Amino acid sequence: MSDTAQSPVGHPGRRWQARLGLGLLLAPALLWLGLLIVLPHVDLAILSFRERVGARQYVASLAQYRTFFGEPLYWHVFVRTAVMSVIATLFTLLLAFPIAWIIAKLVRGRASSLLFIVCLIPFWVSETVRTLGWMILLRESGVLPALLVKLGLTAEPVELLYHDTTILVGLVYTSLLFMLVPLISSLESLDNALIEAAYDLGANGFTVLRTIVIPHAAPGITAGCIVVFMLTLGNYLTPTLLGGKNSQWFTEQIYTQFITRFNWEQGAAFGFLLLALSTLIVVLGLRLSGQRFGEVMQRT
């Protein structure tokens, strides 16, 4: 399985051997991408463009998409999911940027890599565990409400779960890692001499940030934002557990259609709408920052 196609060509036997080697390397990739990615998505598309008219009888139609746009509940949830994801992405960026700066620029050597590893640790544990922690902290009988009563800030324990803010806190928390990694790597490559020069020329902190740091870190910022937005949009666990019945997250609608109601045609259409939105954002983000898809993925 070693060198395959690059072995010196010329001898017919060797050429044949090289072909065979390449074929053996191609097979797993094609099976993986063909059977688990391409064909299932083609199938999902077909599913979303048909309508059930009788027992095991289907016709091609746009009925599933019509239902989505005709039923306010569905597209409200869709828009809500998108808006909340944008807000969560912005907060993640605001919260992660100072830490990324501190790790990349202010702290040096061992301390810097130590701080970075400490920031990574929580993300080695599954999202389920972290969400359980937030539930214990925030629920009415939980730690923070009890603390608030003790401090005399509230007379009775208040329910901190099941609010939009709770969902946002949970989403930001889960996303931090995916913002930190690309931010740190793009800030580390910024030459300190540029900042010193700007400072010597009389620029203040804000000007340095606006004219030097942000333009330099733009690829990292875009990469982080794209990944965080995408993961937030497709999240299921955090919104449903921290938002409860009020979560109204779009992935929940997909689950309901597919698993609870067994309406696969409708669920497939919802899935495609979510995929379209997520792809649109990825493409827009890449366009805006003038980057290629491959580069961004390598970064994260």
Added chain:
Amino acid sequence: MIPSLPRPAWFRAATTAYVIAFLAFLFLPLAVVAVFAFNDAPYPAPPWHGFTLDWFLGNASKDRVGLFQDSELLTSIWTSCLVAGSVTVLSVLVGTTNAFLIERGRFRGKAALSILMLAPLVIPGVILGISILAFASRLADLADDWLSWDLDFLRPGLPLVVLGQFSYIATIATLTISARLRRFDRSLEEAAWNLGASKTAVFRHILLPYLRPALLGSAAIAFLMSFADFNTTLMLVGADAPLTVMMYGRMHEGATPVLNAVSLFLMLASALLALSLLRGGSKK
């Protein structure tokens, strides 16, 4: 600002305060999960009733089922291990062949194929799940109608969960392994050839040892990601629930601190894995 420039005292103080607050935010949820695994009360909530190991060992007199007696939880941990093991083996194997394909192969459509390999990372997990569910069911229906074969592994269940998780974890393994292969010094290989080594010998004695850190690293990442996966698994799961799905179900109902106990176990296990990985990484 950077260390070489003057920073006012308030700026330094603010920086330290921010780091402390940030770390508190990161670790607070994990800390409460760990602490309430030892609380002598039927629910993971304050106030503190004293230290107990009931949620690990169980306590018949108080009607408490501990982690080590909760056969449902233990089975789901075992299920998760089986799934994660399979996903790891598949992902590392396919990741390795993919790395050689992308780094060494020359064929038409290579650029397109390498872009397609990244696609699973930008498809939301829920959608990977439903598309594989729908496609597998269609295949199973076809096999049933035409050949009256009963292909059970294509119905929701562990084989589909493995395939669903593998569909995107393979990308991560591919990226990790090909990044290492790209930095390989080809002259080492050529030297071995000149000295008369066979292709298999070159692969076994030169390439494989060189790739080892990447193979181990991607195996650990694949195992952890599979263990933690929820979105894809939820759509494909059948009767046997892996741990994340089982925990999710119980969290909805408001569970006893036995969930904290199992979470603490997960934290320790992943910390151990992370540490051994970091140590292995620093040796190389």
